[in-house]
Amino acid sequence: MAEHYSSFRKGGRLWFWQRVTAAFLVVVLAFHFFLLHFVYHADEVTFALSQSRMEMWSYYSLMILFLFTATFHGVNGVYNALINQGLTGTKRQVVKWTLIAASIILLVQGVRTANAWAGLPTFF
Numbered sequence: 001m002a003e004h005y006s007s008f009r010k011g012g013r014l015w016f017w018q019r020v021t022a023a024f025l026v027v028v029l030a031f032h033f034f035l036l037h038f039v040y041h042a043d044e045v046t047f048a049l050s051q052s053r054m055e056m057w058s059y060y061s062l063m064i065l066f067l068f069t070a071t072f073h074g075v076n077g078v079y080n081a082l083i084n085q086g087l088t089g090t091k092r093q094v095v096k097w098t099l100i101a102a103s104i105i106l107l108v109q110g111v112r113t114a115n116a117w118a119g120l121p122t123f124f
Contacts, residue, residue: 014076
């Protein structure tokens with residue numbers, strides 16, 4: 001039998017947060033699916049309806065938290081999958097900083113979009 005290898009140290013912080021974000025994402029995705037597929041049907045979803053939801057602080061903050069959680073979960077998962085495949089040395093550092101830069105760009109643009117939908121200033 002092949003030996004199991006994981007770049008996550010069991011019981012470590014990144015291992016823990018990967019599981020916490022996964023649980024959160026399951027709950028938020030279930031909420032999203034229920035809201036946009038059972039409460040509202042595809043022909044009823046409009047930009048104005050989406051904007052009115054984003055103007056509610058509870059929905060806005062949930063979507064911002066969803067953005068940050070999904071970004072962390074996805075980037076951390078991709079990075080650790082690459083490490084598990086044997087990524088080391090300079091390539092590992094380049095991939096790490098590329099993923100960090102991509103995450104920052106994604107988060108900035110995501111917050112800007114959410115702010116625009118919610119009628120808040122975008123600042124940048």
